[in-house]
Amino acid sequence: MRLLKKIVGYTLFALLIYVGYVIVSTGYFRTVENIFDGEIVKKIKLAGAEDITVISESGMALVSASPRKSDLAVQQKQGGLYLLDLNSRTHALKKLTADLNIPFAPHGISIYKSDSTYTVMAVNHTLKGHSFEVFQLRDTTLTFVRSITDPTLISPNDVVMLDENRFYFTNDHKYEEGFGRFLEDYGGLGLSNVMYFDGKDFREVAKGIAYANGINYDAARKLLFVASPRNFKVKVYRADDDGSLNFIEDIDCDTGVDNIEFDSEGHLWIGAHPNLLAFSSYASGGNTIAPSEIITIDYRGTNDYTIDAIYLNDGTEMSGATVAAPYKDVILAGNVMDAHFLVLKPNKK
DSSP states (O other): OHHHHHHHHHHHHHHHHHHHHHHHHTTTTOOOOOBOSEEEEEEEEOTTEEEEEEETTTTEEEEEEOOTTSOHHHHHHHOEEEEEETTSTTOOEEETTTTOOSOOOEEEEEEEEETTEEEEEEEEEETTEEEEEEEEEETTEEEEEEEEOOTTOSSEEEEEESSSSOEEEEESOSOSSHHHHHHHHHSOOOOEEEEEEOSSOEEEEEEEESSOOOEEEETTTTEEEEEEGGGTEEEEEEEOTTSOEEEEEEEEOSSEEEEEEEOTTOOEEEEEESOHHHHHHHHTTSSSOOOEEEEEEEEEETTEEEEEEEEEEOSSSOSSEEEEEEETTEEEEEESSOSEEEEEEEOOO
């Protein structure tokens, strides 16, 4: 009987420690105030605008959206890529994939410019599995090129192109379901990875990441940045010519970092989730809102960077921020599930 009591006692103690770890490590106790020195220029009606990237030369933005409050069968019918005219006062929105005849529920996106055309790549989740869809964008016309599939696409989240053929992508989980996924989400196990495609073959180039999410590449400095929202970090790697990665350091961000965009000066702009438990409840239909945050990182070198909080909201304006794409004096702020995304204008300093 004493042995049984000890076992029960140790088990309860371990469980208490585990629960405490989850609560603390997911930002549960963080105070979220509504802070933004600026204004909301517009709320643009579009469900689940999860990723946004700006085409600065044309004053356009490419938006990846799927109605994630619906099941995957609906998402793959209604999801799409949209072009947003940033020079228009009305911020005109055009669906580029209206005539696409394949199931399409896009997630992360990337654009590579070559001459007068752009190659566009989108992570696609459908009932048949995961794939990358490749398009060519010329002016305001998007043409489907091909699909890329491979067994290494376990749970692809985001992608960044190096050229028309080479790219990196993140698998945000090793396990798609079951107890393994539970431990990744709530235990913070670093089991996800970064994969590299050289135009012919896929290979793993980074691993041991807790929920590898947003990814972007600074070609001028050959630096790859990977968001690890479960650990509140941005991981920094130096890329070799053969695609191999050399880990440099972790940037502690104190928030659940998601997609990563760059501004014209090379600063990182990141949509984030300051309270991951609140976000998880919101995404599963529990909470009606979840807090949103936007941060910037001026990364100058190893142990030399500045993090600034640009926007923080309890979710009443927009829940579950995933991306912040800057253009001139505005910021496009996207999210996972809301029926709209925001155009924000910070006050000039």
